[in-house]
Amino acid sequence: MRRAGGWLPQAWLLGLALAWAGAASAAETAAASMSVVTFNLHHDREDWPERRRVIQRELERLQPDVIALQEVIQKPHVRNQAAWLARKLGYEYLFVSTDPPGRFKRYGNALLTRRPVLARNEHLLAPLRDYRTVGHLRIDVDGQAVNVYATHLNERSDEDGKRIRGEQIADLLAFVARTDGGAPVVIAGDFNAQVDAGDLSPLRQRYGDSYGSVHVNNELAQVSTLNRHYFDAPRRIDHVFFQQDQLVAREARLLFDEPYAEGRWASDHYGVWTRLQFAPGL
Template sequence: MTSVRLVSFNVHHGVGRDGRHDLPRLAQVLAAADADVVCLQEVDRHFGDRSEHVDQALLLSRALDLELAWGPSIDEPGGGTDRRQYGNALLSRLPLLGSELHRLPGQGEPRTALRARVQLAGGELWVTTTHLSSRSAEDRAAQAAALAGLHDHPQAAVLVGDLNAAATAPELAPLRERLSDAWELAANRSDQAGRFSLHARQGMTHPARRPRMRIDQVWVSAGVTVTGARVLDGSGASDHHPLLVELDLPAGG
């Protein structure tokens, strides 16, 4: 059996509730999570003033000493030699065997899925990180169907991201046909809601100040056991809180 700690976090291009871009603060939150695989959404690379034109993906991977896979959803010419990009990043302390970018259907802001093949002891795990449309349920339904199509083989796999919908939403039905909601499977669960809150142990991740939506999710394929799920404290580093899941996979993936 192989254990994997995985975090999914919409980092809001490194801008916290105080409106400040603070990449070291974000790096501290991620370092404290001590995850084997970190999946990030809303990451900038030389995007603009809001993130001080820095390459967030590269800086975070160096600060945490993790391998990097990158999947731009927006990719445009910049003012200089660097391209202006925004999208999903995957950081890993486990060896990355390759990655691929899939464009998702829908109108408005471009959406993508970044898939990476992660090496485990005696096996592999496919990890997909994505950020679905906030525009319409129709777009999310088409995107969910495309994502489900990436999971039509009996491989150990995890799909994570900001899905902009509840796990039970009708538009996510294609995912429920292929994968299972890790939060519901987890034997142990905790979140940022107070003990007596109506939202306690419900996995709410957004908005960070008073979470009332569970739109940041992890979905797993058959054979992946979820031993724990926790909504961590984003410490003001984003407008979301990160979600940590602890997974067990059989030898050989």
């Protein structure tokens, strides 16, 4: 048997290191965080009554704090999709559209939350002829105010589309500056551009890409939020951006990236789920 000065101190040091690691892990777990989903609904195409049940079940399982939805539609015989999901989930919601209330068909974006709502705003993005919007909710996450914004930018891939998205990003950032009230900011949606696109540069300079932050060592070029059943080339265009001096991205993954039945999908996009942790001192 070896003396106490042999293996015992080494075992003690190993135990101490494991204890420190466990304490750090426990502290990270205990720190306040919030989860966000962004998802393009593909409005009511294909079998919406079945698709909505699949979407509802997954969102019920995840219980995200915030859900940003794009391509939300309401029309005769189709109840507002965000309103339907909010009622099923027990969430509050904000629906934003360039179509005025009372019109027989309305199309736009939405934010759903299970947290108390402190403020809400909406804005039509420039250029107005492109019919794009941003919705805003300030919510209370366990005593911490957080701003969440949802948008859907121009879809064209040509130079005109890039120019329009650049104008929309500038207007979006100005709207955020007017409405954030000094609280942390999250911006989610379908940006119709990959995260390193030049037209997103002003946004990327101020906010972090949650999925890219978590999966920094992976081959991101092959990650797609466009459903590969519908689109040939992989493109990650659905994003959750976060204020990096206030929040830290801890987890991120794709949702609805498998068919729920043979040849049947929740949408022509995959969703993105992320968990954001509040920075120390908030």
